[in-house]
Amino acid sequence: MFLPTTVAELRTTSRLLDRARDILATRIVYVGHPGYCSNGGHALSVPAAIWMAHTGALRPPTTFEQDACDHHPGDRPEFDQHTEVAQAIRFLSTCVAHDTGYLINEENDYLEHLCNWPASTPTNRITYTSSRLTNEQVMDTITDAAEHAAALADQLERTTARTAPAAA
Known part of the structure; x- marks a missing residue:
């Protein structure tokens, strides 16, 4: 998985997060x-909603109800075979990690992080207490990340237009 870096990738990430x-x-x-x-x-995890947003599926595959969050990269074909899904998961996880101070150590952590984030968000960094986020809080965070991806795409597009060589 890698972060979106082009205007098209950032716009796709924004659209997927909005749909999710x-x-x-x-x-x-x-x-x-x-x-x-x-x-x-x-009941869907955030990664499952992103997958459904990309594929257009009305229901997740039955394999999603099996043990999944502890798999290693490459063991999750539903996510790994879709670059757009992987980028959106990593982008949202990075946004959430930045806001909460969560440290992502391995590639697998992005997916696991988004599976667990709504249930284990720190509310007090001194006492390390946490609480479950409401659906509304989760959706607000996803909205913020989608808007951030769109703003980055706009900024990259403007920067690219200014630095592009003039047509001869």
Whole structure:
């Protein structure tokens, strides 16, 4: 997985995050184990919502209800085979990590981080207490990240236009 770096990649990330937020608005944010969802997809993890936003699927595959968050990179074909999904997951995870001080150590941590983030967000860095985020808080954060990706795309587009050589 890698972060989006082009205007097109950033715009795709923004659109996927917007769609994932819309999907989560009609469901429950899933933070349990095992897997990425429960109740046939009525409760979805953030990565599962991003996957559904990309594929257009109305329900997640049944494999998402199995043990999933502890897999290693390459063991998650549903996520790994879609570059756009991987970029959106990593972008959102990076935004959340920046806001919460979460330290991502390995490639696998991005996916695991977003699976667990809504249930284990620190509320007090001195006492290390945490609380579960509401669905609304999760969706607000996704909205902020989508807007950030769009703003970065705009900024990159303006910078590229200013530095492009003039046509002969």
